[in-house]
Amino acid sequence: MDTTSRHVLCEYYGCDVDLLQDRGFIEELLQRAAEAAGATVVGTVFHRYSPQGLSGVVLVAESHFSIHTWPEHRFAAADFFTCGDCRPEDAHPVLRRALHAEDAEVMVLARGMGRRSIQVREHRREPEPLW
Amino acid sequence: MDTTSRHVLCEYYGCDVDLLQDRGFIEELLQRAAEAAGATVVGTVFHRYSPQGLSGVVLVAESHFSIHTWPEHRFAAADFFTCGDCRPEDAHPVLRRALHAEDAEVMVLARGMGRRSIQVREHRREPEPLW
Numbered sequence: 336m337d338t339t340s341r342h343v344l345c346e347y348y349g350c351d352v353d354l355l356q357d358r359g360f361i362e363e364l365l366q367r368a369a370e371a372a373g374a375t376v377v378g379t380v381f382h383r384y385s386p387q388g389l390s391g392v393v394l395v396a397e398s399h400f401s402i403h404t405w406p407e408h409r410f411a412a413a414d415f416f417t418c419g420d421c422r423p424e425d426a427h428p429v430l431r432r433a434l435h436a437e438d439a440e441v442m443v444l445a446r447g448m449g450r451r452s453i454q455v456r457e458h459r460r461e462p463e464p465l466w
Numbered sequence: 467m468d469t470t471s472r473h474v475l476c477e478y479y480g481c482d483v484d485l486l487q488d489r490g491f492i493e494e495l496l497q498r499a500a501e502a503a504g505a506t507v508v509g510t511v512f513h514r515y516s517p518q519g520l521s522g523v524v525l526v527a528e529s530h531f532s533i534h535t536w537p538e539h540r541f542a543a544a545d546f547f548t549c550g551d552c553r554p555e556d557a558h559p560v561l562r563r564a565l566h567a568e569d570a571e572v573m574v575l576a577r578g579m580g581r582r583s584i585q586v587r588e589h590r591r592e593p594e595p596l597w
Contacts, residue, residue: 340543342475344473344575344577344584346577346578346579346584348579377513377521378511378512378513379511380509380510380511380523380525381509381525382508382509382525382527384527390508390525390529390530391525392511392523392525392530392532394511394512394513394521394522394523396513396515398521398534398543399521399523399532399534401523401530401532401547403529403530403547403549405579408579410578410579412471412529412577412578414545414547416532416534416545418534440583440584442575442584444475444573446475446477446543447477447541447543448477448479448536448539448541452571453475453477453571453573453589455586458584
């Protein structure tokens with residue numbers, strides 16, 4: 336694996352409550368996001384909390400994609416961490432649209448031995464819906 | 467789940483090569499790190515790359531712990547992401563010592579709906595070995 340990586344941290348506000356607790360939907364969505372980023376899925380693990388909330392990770396050959404949902408707050412936090420030629424930023428609009436997030440926050444970090452320093456490359460709020 | 471979270475990003479340099487490719491060791495280590503942070507394990511997924519390198523995630527009731535290793539570079543990147551009363555910072559010395567990392571970098575982020583902003587709380591290099 337290439338050791339120079341990008342790590343995109345996303346937080347989604349005002350999401351659709353029903354979607355945030357739909358395990359099948361979230362699992363399929365995270366795999367679709369990984370594919371949109373050009374990553375290759377090698378494993379998954381998901382867990383549904385009682386009474387609500389989901390956590391899941393899609394392990395990819397280039398690192399991982401994760402999501403944690405809080406339906407009671409219409410909130411979700413996601414991470415897209417990849418090395419090599421992937422485009423982790425491309426996973427973000429897939430999730431934001433699919434979750435019907437009213438607004439979002441995105442932080443892009445550069446990581447990995449290739450640079451020997453974790454660096455914040457970008458940090459933005461997206462207050463407007465995408466549709 | 468509490469929506470106020472801490473996310474600790476760690477990078478480990480000069481690690482023991484054999485340990486970085488020992489799947490059983492890395493799997494047990496990541497679970498031990500999660501327990502040291504006070505988290506409750508609810509699932510795991512690991513993958514071994516050819517010819518070398520490992521990726522793994524321990525899903526916890528409070529979010530997740532992940533690791534990606536590059537034995538050929540004696541390098542590993544780890545994330546400890548937890549909400550609630552966990553102590554994700556306590557996972558770091560467990561990994562650093564166990565991997566025999568010569569030096570490390572740590573970035574601590576505050577995340578989650580409770581604060582409505584991802585914030586860098588701490589960012590440090592640890593150039594000296596811990597032992």
